[in-house]
Amino acid sequence: MDGDFFSFERLVAYFPKILSKFPISLYVVAVSTALALALGTVLAIIRIRKIPVLHQLAVVYISFVRGTPILIHLFLVYYGLPLLFNALFGYNIASGWNKLIFVFLAYGLNEAGFLAEHIRAAILSVPRGQTEAGHMVGLTRFQTFRRIVMPQAFRVLLPGLSAMVVGMLPATGLAYLLGVTDMMGMITTVSYSSQHSLEGYADAALIFISASFILERLSAVLIKKSSYGRKSVDGSI
Amino acid sequence: MNIQPVLIWEAFKSAVSYIPITLLITSAVVVIGLFFGVMVAAVRTYRIPVLSPLADGFVIAFKAIPINLILVVSSLLFVTHFNGIASLLHLTVTIRDVSRIYVGIFALSFPAIAQMSEYIRGSLLSVDRGQYEAGYSVGLTFWQTFRRIVLPQMMLVFVPSLTGIVIALMKATSLVILIGVVDVMNGALKYANLYFSYFEAYLAAALVYWGLSLCIEFLGKALEKRIGRYRGALHD
Amino acid sequence: MIEIKNIHKAFGKNKILNGVDVHVDDGEVVVILGASGSGKTTLLRSISFLENADQGTLTIGEKTVELNKAKKLDIAALRKKMAFVFQNHNLFNNKTALENVAEGLIVGRKMPKTEAVEIAKNALAKVGLADRHDYYPFQLSGGQQQRVGIARAVALNPEVILFDEPTSALDPELIGETLSLIKKIAEEGITMMIVTHEISFARDVASKVIFMDGGVIVEEGKPDEVLVRPKEERTRQFLKRILKPVEFNI
Numbered sequence: 001m002d003g004d005f006f007s008f009e010r011l012v013a014y015f016p017k018i019l020s021k022f023p024i025s026l027y028v029v030a031v032s033t034a035l036a037l038a039l040g041t042v043l044a045i046i047r048i049r050k051i052p053v054l055h056q057l058a059v060v061y062i063s064f065v066r067g068t069p070i071l072i073h074l075f076l077v078y079y080g081l082p083l084l085f086n087a088l089f090g091y092n093i094a095s096g097w098n099k100l101i102f103v104f105l106a107y108g109l110n111e112a113g114f115l116a117e118h119i120r121a122a123i124l125s126v127p128r129g130q131t132e133a134g135h136m137v138g139l140t141r142f143q144t145f146r147r148i149v150m151p152q153a154f155r156v157l158l159p160g161l162s163a164m165v166v167g168m169l170p171a172t173g174l175a176y177l178l179g180v181t182d183m184m185g186m187i188t189t190v191s192y193s194s195q196h197s198l199e200g201y202a203d204a205a206l207i208f209i210s211a212s213f214i215l216e217r218l219s220a221v222l223i224k225k226s227s228y229g230r231k232s233v234d235g236s237i
Numbered sequence: 238m239n240i241q242p243v244l245i246w247e248a249f250k251s252a253v254s255y256i257p258i259t260l261l262i263t264s265a266v267v268v269i270g271l272f273f274g275v276m277v278a279a280v281r282t283y284r285i286p287v288l289s290p291l292a293d294g295f296v297i298a299f300k301a302i303p304i305n306l307i308l309v310v311s312s313l314l315f316v317t318h319f320n321g322i323a324s325l326l327h328l329t330v331t332i333r334d335v336s337r338i339y340v341g342i343f344a345l346s347f348p349a350i351a352q353m354s355e356y357i358r359g360s361l362l363s364v365d366r367g368q369y370e371a372g373y374s375v376g377l378t379f380w381q382t383f384r385r386i387v388l389p390q391m392m393l394v395f396v397p398s399l400t401g402i403v404i405a406l407m408k409a410t411s412l413v414i415l416i417g418v419v420d421v422m423n424g425a426l427k428y429a430n431l432y433f434s435y436f437e438a439y440l441a442a443a444l445v446y447w448g449l450s451l452c453i454e455f456l457g458k459a460l461e462k463r464i465g466r467y468r469g470a471l472h473d
Numbered sequence: 474m475i476e477i478k479n480i481h482k483a484f485g486k487n488k489i490l491n492g493v494d495v496h497v498d499d500g501e502v503v504v505i506l507g508a509s510g511s512g513k514t515t516l517l518r519s520i521s522f523l524e525n526a527d528q529g530t531l532t533i534g535e536k537t538v539e540l541n542k543a544k545k546l547d548i549a550a551l552r553k554k555m556a557f558v559f560q561n562h563n564l565f566n567n568k569t570a571l572e573n574v575a576e577g578l579i580v581g582r583k584m585p586k587t588e589a590v591e592i593a594k595n596a597l598a599k600v601g602l603a604d605r606h607d608y609y610p611f612q613l614s615g616g617q618q619q620r621v622g623i624a625r626a627v628a629l630n631p632e633v634i635l636f637d638e639p640t641s642a643l644d645p646e647l648i649g650e651t652l653s654l655i656k657k658i659a660e661e662g663i664t665m666m667i668v669t670h671e672i673s674f675a676r677d678v679a680s681k682v683i684f685m686d687g688g689v690i691v692e693e694g695k696p697d698e699v700l701v702r703p704k705e706e707r708t709r710q711f712l713k714r715i716l717k718p719v720e721f722n723i
Contacts, residue, residue: 127563139576
């Protein structure tokens with residue numbers, strides 16, 4: 001076997017270059033999670049209100065997203081969106097758009113399918129009396145939802161949401177398949193001349209592990225902070 | 238550039254013919270994941286010295302590393318080792334699909350064990366400490382208590398999540414396309430290059446995976462019903 | 474003045490209200506008694522539109538609506554004239570005591586924030602919780618929570634406050650303080666409709682007692698008439714059942 005198979009020097013040399021692409025992963029997680037929260041909430045409300053037709057569509061959408069690989073979602077969006085735009089508006093977006101947009105959309109659409117059920121459960125977990133009290137002090141339906149139900153539902157959602165965000169991070173490692181130069185894409189670039197990519201993968205793995213660890217800690221702190229006084233009794237939060 | 242149903246159908250037929258490969262990889266990974274997942278979970282739950290920090294590290298690492306990275310690295314290692322061994326034995330065999338399936342199973346096992354152990358641990362912890370104490374108080378040993386009291390209760394929590402894990406692992410097997418295994422995903426894409434029918438191919442693959450997921454869900458529900466039988470009175 | 478006419482309400486085949494009429498004059502405290510399932514809570518919830526009544530009209534002041542045909546705007550207008558104290562208080566869990574009381578004023582009534590906070594502080598002081606402004610509901614005891622609930626209702630300065638069994642979710646030792654608080658507020662001349670099981674409280678504060686059974690009003694009148702010399706057999710049975718533990722004590 002080749003003694004030069006794994007070298008510590010290359011591990012160190014690659015590291016900063018690969019790390020420089022880490023923000024892309026965070027970016028993908030942040031934007032797609034925001035998209036997913038919005039779409040997921042809409043899906044959840046459609047399901048809770050049982051709005052005809054839309055309700056059935058939401059059920060099918062959620063089942064589809066949950067039942068098919070994210071790898072396919074990436075490519076369905078990548079190849080499907082231009083087809084859709086072509087059919088609707090008659091122009092081609094395939095070449096003009098930043099590849100990241102497809103990545104955001106694909107991950108956002110995927111996450112929304114999973115989040116919708118979490119959000120639905122979270123909204124339903126807020127007692128009906130909270131809504132009634134909102135109505136009785138003169139808040140409209142929307143105000144009650146926005147000011148009373150949502151903050152409480154979000155607290156219930158938070159553990160599931162943060163677990164999902166942490167889980168999303170490694171999943172972003174597929175973005176390079178659409179031609180985005182993320183960490184995985186960078187490995188190919190840095191190892192091109194030396195033909196040694198193993199160290200690059202090790203670097204990426206280390207970064208992913210550290211990032212997940214930090215994200216997990218952060219979310220634990222966040223969950224603790226959003227307790228509305230459930231834990232401490234002295235009034236100092 | 239329009240969607241051509243006939244190409245979806247062609248890709249669908251091709252994808253369906255590779256269902257056995259996807260199922261083979263999935264079930265191998267599930268079995269390996271369950272077997273080692275139980276061990277990792279036990280080591281972590283009962284805090285076995287020396288082993289438990291290792292198990293903690295294993296789970297943290299393999300939940301965080303992208304599965305495609307594990308696959309590519311496994312394949313990389315496999316290629317180098319395989320060539321080394323092959324040349325040592327003066328063989329001229331090349332790496333074929335069959336062997337790559339094993340590489341895929343090997344690679345996917347790591348995240349499978351990590352995920353599986355987390356769920357097993359969660360269901361283990363869901364059984365109240367008092368259940369063990371009650372077991373000891375009527376004279377059962379640890380193993381008897383575990384077998385007869387704890388296990389049936391934790392299964393009630395575990396089996397519903399098992400469905401989710403199996404579906405997730407089945408979906409993850411689609412990544413073996415990255416190391417050249419021909420499964421449902423790759424099968425669907427067989428003619429895509431020829432006709433530039435990528436969208437159709439991915440759609441066909443999606444339909445097949447969706448169908449498989451629904452089947453797994455159905456089987457899971459049936460299993461849940463069987464296991465939860467003694468709880469029937471509570472549910473109905 | 475509040476005028477409720479001919480309310481009907483059924484949940485599926487289960488008829489809960491079968492034509493109930495209630496008249497409440499300004500400043501009056503009406504206590505509604507009855508066994509569970511008699512429809513007294515549903516009556517309160519129907520006139521506050523928390524349940525959709527099948528039939529009936531509601532008049533508060535100058536405004537009259539048919540309960541089953543009320544538009545969104547009608548409901549909003551009528552709800553502005555009332556406040557509701559829930560059995561399990563239903564304080565907004567994500568808001569502090571002060572925010573709970575001010576929320577309806579600021580968002581519901583569009584009152585300037587400083588003014589609303591001033592009113593809210595006064596209301597909390599009135600219920601004896603001036604030192605608990607920044608406490609979240611989960612940091613308050615059950616009795617304190619219910620007092621915030623009462624402050625929230627009082628702060629809205631409504632034409633009528635509806636109390637739905639305000640003490641039945643409380644620990645026995647907290648019932649007294651809550652009832653005396655309600656009594657204190659009643660003495661300020663606020664119109665009230667109170668659903669409760671507390672007979673002696675009813676005798677104490679009510680200007681009119683209504684006894685309900687089977688979704689209709691069986692008997693109504695001055696507390697001494699209904700509670701001491703009931704005319705109807707069903708009222709007598711109910712009082713006998715509910716007063717029994719007291720007799721044992723004597």
